[in-house]
Amino acid sequence: MKTSKDNANFKTPEGYFEGFTDKLMDRISTQKDNQRDLLSSKSSGFLVPDAYFEGLNSKILKKLDQDETKVIPLNPRAKYLYYAAAIAALVLLTIGIRYTQSAEPTFESLAKTEIEDYFEHTASGFSTYEIAEVIPVDDLEISDVLENEFEDENIIDYLDNSLDDFEELNLTDYEY
Amino acid sequence: MIVEETLVHDLKDKAKQAKAFEVLVNTYKERLYWHIRRIVLNHDDADDVLQNTFIKVYKNINGFKGDSQLFSWMYRIATNEALTFLKKKSNKLGISDAELQDRMVTNLQADVYFDGDEIQMKLQEAIARLPEKQKLVFNMKYFQELKYEEISSILNTSVGGLKASYHLAVKKLESFLKED
Structure with missing residues (x-):
């Protein structure tokens, strides 16, 4: 068994693994790399509350149930009021838009800052990885990201200041 | 890995799903917990992210094609969940990612679950x-x-x-x- 690099400081709360022994032994005998699994919890100072892992299953199942259980409104008639309010708001909005705006809003009419603000502040839930998956990178041009094109001179200046050696760029086919 | 294939198969089978999910949680909870804890540092945050990770796995298991190992897929979800969690936290607090990292480390000094x-x-x-x-x-x-x-x-x-x-x-x- 490998030794932990910092097991001198690694503490496990008293009784933390109680009840886990059988399961862990099963895992050790059925999975080749389970010894490493145990070591993955080497903590270099990080602790967990007593019996945290024992109660985790039921916590997750409870949360799953909450996610899947529909909320029953206390006052079923209230929803009709919401519908009425929504319709009234829609009518007012339509009238308002007709009188204040002649052209229909389009995606292009949104200011870039509004789009940026939306992603910055609404916590859209998309990670950079997820966004990267849906953006067709191959179709992108540098001009899509940068509003002003760089002059060649500026690029050379930047590289000159940022690189120790032009060789790093491996520009074997170009003269520089 | 045959055990993993069986587990994925059972997770997609309505009749065996509940039991298989329990096995899944028991098998991976510690590994994923420590992976997440290393990213978010705080136990309560790690607990939140870990639960969300398992819920995502449960809800998306039908979309798991088996192109990678279940283990890798779950780690990927856990990583994304943890990084997204931190991003949301820094947005909420109106601070940069670097400031949040500094604050997280400073908070460790008063964390009852850290005795480094x-x-x-x-x-x-x-x-x-x-x-x-x-x-x-x-x-x-x-x-x-x-x-x-x-x-x-x-x-x-x-x-x-x-x-x-x-x-x-x-x-x-x-x-x-x-x-x-």
């Missing part, structure tokens, strides 16, 4: 200053002792790139720790 000594504290400070990718690679390689091939399938990065990231991370940590 001065050196360990210093190491956490140093790790917090690494770029995101290097931090992930260092934690996965050094603390969790994952193989480069495993990390490669989780982070979708070449083994060569990972070795370079790990090397750079170690160099930076060494120089930071030598500063004082």
